[in-house]
Amino acid sequence: MLALLLVLALSAPAEPAAPYLxxxxxxxxxxxxxxxxxxxxTRFEDFSPERLEAWIAFNRSEEGRLASALGGNLSRDDxxxxxxxxxxxxxxxxxxxxxxxxxxxxxxxxxxxxNATVFLLVRDDRPLPERLDAALxxxxxxxxxxxxxxxxxxxxxxxxxxxxLVRIAAGQARATARFYREGFPVLYSGNRAASxxxxxxxxxxxxxxxxxxxxxxxKRATGSxxxxxxxxxxxxxxxxxxxxDAVLTxxxxxxxxxxxxxxxxxxxxWKRYFPDSEAPRDDRDLLRRLFARVSADRAxxxxxxxxxxxKQVAALDAYLHAHPIVTLPDPxxxxxxxxxxxxxxxxxxxxxxAGPYAPDAxxxxxxxxxxxxxxxxxxxxxxxxxxxxxxxxxxxHEILPGHYLQLKVAAHLPRKVRALxxxxxxxxxxxxxxxxxxxxxGWGDPLDRLAHLKKQIxxxxxxxxxxxxxxxxxxxxxVLRFVKEDALQDEQFASNMWARAITTPTQITTYWLGYxxxxxxxADARSARGAGFRLKDFMDTMLSxxxxxxxxxxxxxxxxxx
Numbered sequence: 001m002l003a004l005l006l007v008l009a010l011s012a013p014a015e016p017a018a019p020y021l022x023x024x025x026x027x028x029x030x031x032x033x034x035x036x037x038x039x040x041x042t043r044f045e046d047f048s049p050e051r052l053e054a055w056i057a058f059n060r061s062e063e064g065r066l067a068s069a070l071g072g073n074l075s076r077d078d079x080x081x082x083x084x085x086x087x088x089x090x091x092x093x094x095x096x097x098x099x100x101x102x103x104x105x106x107x108x109x110x111x112x113x114x115n116a117t118v119f120l121l122v123r124d125d126r127p128l129p130e131r132l133d134a135a136l137x138x139x140x141x142x143x144x145x146x147x148x149x150x151x152x153x154x155x156x157x158x159x160x161x162x163x164x165l166v167r168i169a170a171g172q173a174r175a176t177a178r179f180y181r182e183g184f185p186v187l188y189s190g191n192r193a194a195s196x197x198x199x200x201x202x203x204x205x206x207x208x209x210x211x212x213x214x215x216x217x218x219k220r221a222t223g224s225x226x227x228x229x230x231x232x233x234x235x236x237x238x239x240x241x242x243x244x245d246a247v248l249t250x251x252x253x254x255x256x257x258x259x260x261x262x263x264x265x266x267x268x269x270w271k272r273y274f275p276d277s278e279a280p281r282d283d284r285d286l287l288r289r290l291f292a293r294v295s296a297d298r299a300x301x302x303x304x305x306x307x308x309x310x311k312q313v314a315a316l317d318a319y320l321h322a323h324p325i326v327t328l329p330d331p332x333x334x335x336x337x338x339x340x341x342x343x344x345x346x347x348x349x350x351x352x353x354a355g356p357y358a359p360d361a362x363x364x365x366x367x368x369x370x371x372x373x374x375x376x377x378x379x380x381x382x383x384x385x386x387x388x389x390x391x392x393x394x395x396x397h398e399i400l401p402g403h404y405l406q407l408k409v410a411a412h413l414p415r416k417v418r419a420l421x422x423x424x425x426x427x428x429x430x431x432x433x434x435x436x437x438x439x440x441x442g443w444g445d446p447l448d449r450l451a452h453l454k455k456q457i458x459x460x461x462x463x464x465x466x467x468x469x470x471x472x473x474x475x476x477x478x479v480l481r482f483v484k485e486d487a488l489q490d491e492q493f494a495s496n497m498w499a500r501a502i503t504t505p506t507q508i509t510t511y512w513l514g515y516x517x518x519x520x521x522x523a524d525a526r527s528a529r530g531a532g533f534r535l536k537d538f539m540d541t542m543l544s545x546x547x548x549x550x551x552x553x554x555x556x557x558x559x560x561x562x
Contacts, residue, residue: 016078017085017417020062027055030112030138033119035420036358036411038126041134044141045112047148052102059092080548081417088421090237098230103156104223106169106214107503109149113207114176116142118348121187122340125354125361132187139180139199143206150213162225163218164502170214177207178345186342225502231470238506239425239513240549244467251463251512255487258460259283262453266290269446287488291454294447295490298387300380302338302369308388309367310336312395319443326401326539329408334399339366351403356419359411363404385492389451392444393435401539402434403427410546422547424507429514429550430542432459433522436515454488459515461487462497462508469501517550518542525557 025032029040066086074082095101101108117135153161181204188196227234236242263283270279270286273293280286299305317332339348349368354361370382396402406427410419436456439449461483468474474482476498483494500508526533542553 015081015415015417017081017415020085020089021416021420023055023058027051028112030116030119032357033134034115034355035416036123036125036355036361038134038357041120041131042137044116044138045145047102047109047145047152049152052096056093056097059089059096062089063093077415080545080552081415084417084421084423084548087237087423094230094234094237098233099227100160102152104160105162106149106153106166106217107172109145109152109210110169110172110176113142113145113149114172114346117184118343118346119352121342122348122352122364122366123358123361125358132192135184136188136192136196136199139184139196139203142180142203146206146210149210153217154213158217158220159222161217161221162223162502163221164225166214166218166221168499168503170211170218173207173211173214175345175347177204177211179343180204180207183342183344183346226473227470227505231467231505235506235509239509240551241509241513244471247463247509247513248467251460251467254512254516255457255460255464258453258457259287259488262287262450262457265446265453266450269450272446284485284488287454290450291488294389294451294454295384295387297389297447298383300383305369305383305386305391306336306338306367308391309365309395312391313399316395316400316438316443320400323441324534324536325441326405326536326543328400328405333360333362333408334365334404335362336365336367338369351398351407353403353407354411356411356413356416359408363408365398365404381490381492385490387451389444389447390455392448393439393452393455396434396438396443397431400434401437402431406430406543406547409543413546415546418546418548423549424510425514425517426547426550426553427514428510429516429518432456432511432515433518436519437522456512456515457487458483458489458493458497459511461489462500463512465497466501466505466509469498470505514550521550521554521557524554528558 025035025037025040028045029043030045032038032040063086066082066089070079070082070086095108099105116138120131120135120138123131180200184203185193185197185200232242232244235244235247241247260283263286266286267279270290274289280289299308313332313334313336317328320326320328333354339346347368349366352364352366354363368386370379374382398404407419410422413419435452438444439452444452465474465479465483469479479498479501480491480494483489483497484491489497497508522538525538538557541557545552545556
């Protein structure tokens, strides 16, 4: 399939979204670099009030143009692109005009500042000297964005700024400052060394100045991080769900059902792991004991942790090559390691997929690891949560047949908008579906399935927390209690869930919503095809259009009968 996509890419005409993408990358040059496009590598975001106003006006114009076009006679491909593009336009308007994030949320600024040079430094899709020159040019522009952030936030009334977000942003600014002071200069030698040192000092100083300003702002800020009445519109743009209360009702019911499923499975395997004791009668006690057993198998060092993941990737790749499950692109262009040491202070863990402008570049999987400064107890707590069985079940989510494969195929599609503005429900739903599918097909053992069931309970809890935080005034203390007691998660995941809910509203609903949609489509396709169902056909088709909503795949796989 990948070979066919490459042929199509070479012969495809310019996509209808191209004019918007040019303006988008002009506004966000660092995102062009992330996408594998390098003609803007020496530029950096400029969010002057005039540019922001012009960008908002352009998006308003595009919203009308796209809505009008969708009312006409478009081909299926053009319609899919226009719908994704319209969603992106509406998200830009929601963030910049409705929520006014540049003036009210410092994370708008610190997120971009933190990613300014990451993709230039970690990707190998250009020669290193060229990437270092571009990173240096961009570093010289960081002070301008720091100043623009200060100016935008300093005129906002304190009651419109949430202190929780400001404190998180201050920490991000300091971490980025440390990287530019300590990590960035060591990458340069020879003629570049002096210039890099000078640019690093200037960037680090302005980032520290911004962090100090944010510290003072946090003392005055009295606003809320909750979207409240704006949550419904944001949720619809991000997920297509129109009624937050309906999502909440479904999620509460799903959480109870998933706990029941986990407990029933746990009872079926209890004697295998606790042969000398009877299973607790209370389901929550039972699951706590089982989840503790899952976490007992864990790494003791970062090196052992990384090696475990490398073994999982190799074994999973071999397993998928030996079974007719999905078409794989060969060779596997994946690099697995901990984050490079020069990113001192910064967190750059995650999957760095090849972008649609450089689809053959390596995908980088930088594993999350505890900081060097962590105490022995903190490191052990980290490895307890990210234990061996978690690693086994999450590798299909992140790599095969999950995000690595999903994003690699999308990057080779002729329509770049499918990779750039992918539907989040489809993206995270596919990863979560991949976890369960591989376990159902024989990948992993009962403890790996228990780790998956714990993760599914967490995913449902994420949707509940997101809706309740933003529409029901759920306080942080109640979030932590609910996540630990009702969702049976550990302290680290409970704290992280509060932070995710207030910093990335709506996004954390996509894991459960997407899994439910794709799992239902999978079940319906198997029922409709009967003996004629072929898993590989289903999987390949679910990747063939890139990051479009699951409903579009349903139309393709199960077309309505006439």
